Amino acid sequence: MAGKNTQVLMKQHPKGAVTEQDFEIVQRDIPKPGPDQVLVRNVYLSLDPYMRGRMDAVRSYAAHLNPGDMMGGGTVGLVIESNVEKLPVGTYVNGMLGWQEYAVAKANELRVLDPKVAPVSTALGVLGMPGCTAHYGLMSIGEPKAGETVVVSAASGAVGSVVGQIAKIKGCRVVGIAGGKDKCDYVVNELGFDACIDYKAGDMQAAFKAATPNRVDVYFENVGGDIMEMVFGRLNAFSRVAICGLISGYDGKPQAFTGMRHILVNRAKVQGFIISEHMGYWPGAIGEMAGWIKAGKLKYREDIAEGLTSAPKAFLGLLTGKNFGKQLVRVSPETL
Template sequence: MAQGKRVVLASRPVGEPKPSDFRIEEFAPASPGEGQVLLRTIWLSLDPYMRGRMSDAPSYAAPVPIGGVMEGGAVSEVIASNNPAFAKGDIVQARTGWQTHALSDGKGLVKVDPKLAPISTAVGVLGMPGMTAYVGLLEIGKPQAGETVVVAAASGAVGSAVGQIARIKGARAIGIAGGKDKCDYVKRELGFDDCLDHRDPELAAKLKGACPKGIDVYFENVGGAVFDAVFPLLNPFARVPVCGLIAHYNDTEAKPPPWAGVLMRNVLTKRLTIRGFIVSDFAARHADFLRDMSSWVREGKVKYREFVTEGLENAPSAFMGLLKGANFGKQLVRVGPDKDKS
């Protein structure tokens, strides 16, 4: 068997991650022991939350240790098995990290049906990003027909699904994305009612024009100037699912906004619901998600786009680009071929 490769955390970033914060190592993949399987990674998912795992600040999950394999979900092929639940050739989804091969005892492995959709979707629209959109919008946002839903990072893996689900539920969907090409895609291909460029100096005024009746649901992926533009437009009883804050992930110090008191006063007087969530909070909804989302994808009601980087060695640069919005759609790394050629 060829040597395996893995990307480990070499140092904790200060501000934006840089190439020296990662290190690529070679290793000899081990043979599976009793009850184990050996996995060969095909697709690696890159997601903004990984920036938090590079930090040792208190969070909802343990940080990646220095010298540890970078955290991440992957779609893999079973290439050797001593576990009766998995056969050689099975395709599975697991959190095996940034590496070409991994051993597993089978816990946490989820079989992927290649007949359902392309296997890459198991870490995209039919995986964690898709379920994040589904539960965050439907369980917290609770959009009603005729309401206005605004979503930041609208061309990304989560945001694109949020807006399309909002449309399925009869709501207006207004996206915010980075650049004309992304905004055109969100409107023309995904069917949002409108999409605004977050780089536009007139964002606040244009958002007000796009939301003449105010905003009932704001799906927060970004924070920063986008939230500043959204906040004054929130209607009484508006709901704000807080999924991510990518504008702040590289902050080196925490600073409360100068209008923190204004925010809390509006939370009170407008009776706003602002709730952070992690997708695992709603694990019990997974079967509902997979049933609904796979149906919507099959029927063309939910479309998706993948942004593919070739080769594990390019994962660090792809991740750094992801944090700057360089990707267009779900960021994936193709680590190996769909089927083992050995």
């Protein structure tokens, strides 16, 4: 196919907080699919907090980017040229095709999506990586039991919103923590959490204590920092903590943690996890969550930025809580 492929690169490692100047937008030729390959036009790009970690030249669970590398990321797209019989033109696919408009890929790098199951954008949110993260972390590490108190931070977000709703399905008391009245109202009134603490509203400690009269049995950690310190101070004996993310420290400001004593005296289990190491878990979790969506028990919200070139700004917004729901970028129209 003739024409140009817009891509977003990491221009340089951020010095402290990431800025739009750390990215560069370039035009390259649209790649040609070889034998056993398809050409995909990306429709949605997922923006995720983990991408910030990839921008720093430090050791982590995955390799970091180098200046000039394209930003990586999950996408949903349409096959527009095909040399693969089982992936005809018009097939919706999910893959890790990055911050670009077009990409070539092999069948084993793509998950075929059925738009009849749910809108295809959900493959990047509730029926994709964030949803599976929520399901796995809560059920496999948190092990919630009916009647227990489950707390989740970043409660209105892609992961947190699913954690709280599953915990409600399992019969728990669910307390969210989120930034701002609108997000807290949504979490309680739309998603059915029992309470939500607005950590920006003033006396977070007193509000949290009042919302957790039986203390905390399961904590699903998404943010770290002061919020994590506070919740660890209310853990119950034999509580379980899933360390999913520490977003308050990602953008150039790592956080100290002083709560080890609470783990000891409460004999708490604290476990970190990376969802991409549990791929075998995904199909069952996605199937169950698709059923809950159909039954009206699991709701989701998306925040869609328009156009690939808006991705850097939207990404900065994700790291500062400007997103309200799963942050996506619409790269191109959803139909052929």
